[in-house]
Amino acid sequence: MKNLGSLFIVSLMSGAVTLGAYKFIESRKSDSDSFITTSPNYAKAVNYNGAENVDFTTGADKAIHSVVHVKNVSVRTVYDPFASFFYGQSGSQQQEQIGTGSGVIVSEDGYIVTNNHVIQDATELEVTLNNNKAYKAKLIGTDSKMDIALLKIDADEKLPFIVFGNSDNIKVGEWVLAVGNPYQLNSTVTAGIISAKARNLDKASIQSFIQTDAAVNPGNSGGALVNTNGELIGINTMISSPTGSYAGYSFAVPSNITKKIIEDLMKFGNVQRGILGVEGGELNAEAAKKYGIKQTEGFYVSKVNRNSGAEKVGIEKGDIIVKLDDKNIASSAEMATVINTKRPNDIVKVSLIRDGKNMALNVPLTKKELITYEFNGIEFEDLDANDKKRFNLKSGIKIKEVTNADYAEYANDLKGSIVTQVDNMRATDMESVSAYLAKKEATEKTRYQIIAKNGQMYRIFL
CATH class of the missing domain: 2.40.10.10 (Trypsin-like serine proteases)
Incomplete structure (x- = not known):
């Protein structure tokens, strides 16, 4: 009996230990599972309730x-x-x-x-x-x-109209809605987030787009990009796609730029566009090494246009523009976002770095028609209405003067000629051409497609 009693006690203790171990393991497992699914930090990181907490119906x-x-x-x-x-x-x-x-x-x-x-x-x-x-x-x-x-349109009733939002205040990651008529499907609404701001899709372009991942397809062009309050923050313009259908990214013209263009068209019948008068490019590690500077963010000024506001107030080659009107500048597209909302004679506060020192200059914007652009001894200007009518052209630029001695014998023939293409880029206007040429070395040859004064077309290297 004594042995039996001892055996019973040992069995009881073993069972207790086993049960305790099982409880301990289950407790640790439960704690572990609890961390994976309910940890405040993790839940915050993955944002479980993201879209569910946003009301898209109002917008x-x-x-x-x-x-x-x-x-x-x-x-x-x-x-x-x-x-x-x-x-x-x-x-x-x-x-x-x-x-x-x-x-x-x-x-x-x-x-x-x-x-x-x-x-x-x-x-x-x-x-x-x-x-x-x-x-x-x-x-x-x-x-x-x-x-x-x-x-x-002349309607027989007052129409429901959209309220403009401030596209300068949007943030990457913010929810947006794209509203339009893709594939003849009227009144279609898709949702996404702002993927990037001040996106430039063309190295020679002065455009600045809002990038989103809201689904946009053919037919959406011209439709609204709105925030969750239903305020207009952009006009849907294009998609980035190898197939012609939505493949993950779409682009919109910011509402502040759109509003300014609309006001100009209503008041003046055309767009009043002012320019700062500087050429150059955005800085990065490679560009900083090339120019021998430490600054890796900002816009590096490689040339100042003649007769521009930038020249008049003393902006110089080598200056690094870091802010316009207290908005940080790290790219040409960010500069365009600010400049495209303004008109000739508007004053822009330009914050820059020169020789390691911070400076601020108030620059009056110049009407773009008053600016000429020079590259490698060739001076260009925009076409006027008479030139477009004479040559039956919608776009192009004009050779105003030739100052490079190497081309002296061709100067009279070149003056007055119309440039329709620069390298492989169509010459739409001075702004896009100057932005493209500013990235080339002065000694680098450029291929021009020109229409001479006699109407003949030539391809030349200058």
Whole structure:
């Protein structure tokens, strides 16, 4: 009995130890599971409730009634050699083409903003509202550089219009909604976040886009990008895609730039664009090494344009612009974001670094038509209306003067010629060409496609 009692006690103790160990392990496992799923730090990092805590319905409801469907009717002349050869008919035929996009009502009396490429070459424009009422629209004006156009319809009622937000205040990671008419699907709303600000898609461009991952497809062009309050922060313009359909990124013209363009078109009939008058590029580690400086952020000034406000106040080659109007500047696109909201004669506060010292200068913006640009002894200027009419051109730049002695014997022939292409880039205007040439070395040869004064086209290296 004594042995039996001892055996019972030992069994009881063993069971207690086993049970205790099991409880301990389960407790640790439970603690571990609790950390994986409920740790405040981890939950904050992955933001479990992200979209669920955001109300998209308010923004969508406010925006959807102010976004319209835009139909563009154009006529294209096509040539049919078979009709001419076999049937003796004229080889030229006119075909009607219809394009579609979106637009945004910006005033109760019927002003509508859209993309320039949505209405380009239109012979007839029709706008359909969210309530299915359709109106003929007239074109008020365009800005092809920023891809913005302004339309007007005469409605029989006050129209629901969108409220402009401040695109300078948006933040990367902020929720946004894209509202438009993709693939003829009217009143479509998609959600995403702001992926980047001040995005430049073309090295020679002065554009500055908001980048989002909200789904945008063909037909969304000209539609609204709004915040969760339904305020307009951008006009959807393009997508980055190898297929032509949405592949992860879309781009919008910031609302502050859009608003300024609209106001100019309403008041002046054209866009009043001022320029700072500096050429150069954004700094990074490689550029800093090239210029022999320590600064790796900012805009490095490699040239100051003649007759510009920058020249008049004393900005010099080698200066590093770090702020415009107290907004940090690290790229050409960020400079464009500020400058494109201003007009000629507006004053911009330029904060810069010169020889390691901080400086601030108040620079009056110059009307771009008054600025000439010189590269490697060739002075260029924008085309005027007479030049465009004479040569039947929509874009290009003009050789104003030749000061490089190496080209002296060709100077008279070159002066007055029209440049239509620089290397492999189409010469649309002085701003884009000067931005491109500013990145080239002065000794580097450049290929120009020109139309001489006699109308002949040549390709030359200068």
